[in-house]
Amino acid sequence: MDKIELVQFDLDGTLIDSVPQLRLAVNRMLEQQGHGPAEELAVRNWVGNGADMLVRRALIAALGCEPDAAQQQQARMAFDVAYEGVAEHELVFYPGVLDTLKQLHQSGKTLAIVTNKPYRFVPAILAAAGLSDYFSLVLGGDSLAQKKPDPAPLLHVCRELNIEPARSLMIGDSENDVLAAKAAGMAVVGLTYGYNYGRDIAESHPDWVMSDIRGLLDLLLKNEHRKDNHG
Ligand SMILES: O=C(O)COP(=O)(O)O
Numbered sequence: 001m002d003k004i005e006l007v008q009f010d011l012d013g014t015l016i017d018s019v020p021q022l023r024l025a026v027n028r029m030l031e032q033q034g035h036g037p038a039e040e041l042a043v044r045n046w047v048g049n050g051a052d053m054l055v056r057r058a059l060i061a062a063l064g065c066e067p068d069a070a071q072q073q074q075a076r077m078a079f080d081v082a083y084e085g086v087a088e089h090e091l092v093f094y095p096g097v098l099d100t101l102k103q104l105h106q107s108g109k110t111l112a113i114v115t116n117k118p119y120r121f122v123p124a125i126l127a128a129a130g131l132s133d134y135f136s137l138v139l140g141g142d143s144l145a146q147k148k149p150d151p152a153p154l155l156h157v158c159r160e161l162n163i164e165p166a167r168s169l170m171i172g173d174s175e176n177d178v179l180a181a182k183a184a185g186m187a188v189v190g191l192t193y194g195y196n197y198g199r200d201i202a203e204s205h206p207d208w209v210m211s212d213i214r215g216l217l218d219l220l221l222k223n224e225h226r227k228d229n230h231g
């Protein structure tokens with residue numbers, strides 16, 4: 001592996017467990033549309049392809065059929081209003097996230113976020129989490145015409161920050177992250193604790209599978225430390 005200079009992170013299911021807030025917003029939307037609430041596990045399995053797909057999957061489960069365009073649009077608006085009010089409340093980080101980001105940042109790695117979550121929600125979440133200063137670039141699922149699993153957002157970040165894909169590493173919890181990274185020619189770490197439609201991330205064959213994000217410190221900093229220690 002080339003020396004990694006740029007680390008691109010997924011957000012939901014990788015840095016923060018956002019299902020509690022997403023579920024609140026989904027359930028407010030369902031209630032407004034006259035449906036009962038969704039279970040937490042169901043919502044976990046619907047996350048990963050952005051807000052339109054989350055809303056669509058919730059409507060299909062509630063209606064037992066595809067929503068029409070008007071239903072979808074109305075539900076998406078209701079979801080956005082509800083999520084806006086809760087997105088950055090009571091954020092839950094996965095273990096080791098804050099320490100890992102801090103150490104990577106301090107060691108001089110360039111960090112970025114590539115999430116499929118609509119961009120408008122992301123800055124408030126990062127600010128509430130105290131993470132805004134770590135990231136040189138943040139892309140949402142609607143920042144470009146394509147979202148993950150398309151490689152376009154990952155390649156866009158490489159271009160903007162002037163770092164080759166071969167010197168960039170993607171970190172994510174879902175097959176979208178793995179597929180996007182592979183198509184971009186980037187190495188990828190799959191985390192086991194997030195949301196992957198209820199499937200094992202190892203099935204997508206990331207270059208590394210980790211159950212704890214602190215594994216990145218070993219992967220990215222250990223050799224450099226050795227060099228430091230031994231002159
Ligand atoms: O909002 C989603 O569907 C998932 O977002 P992620 O790309 O940060 O996992």
Ligand SMILES: [Mg+2]
Nearest residue numbers: 010012013173
């Ligand atoms: Mg994710």
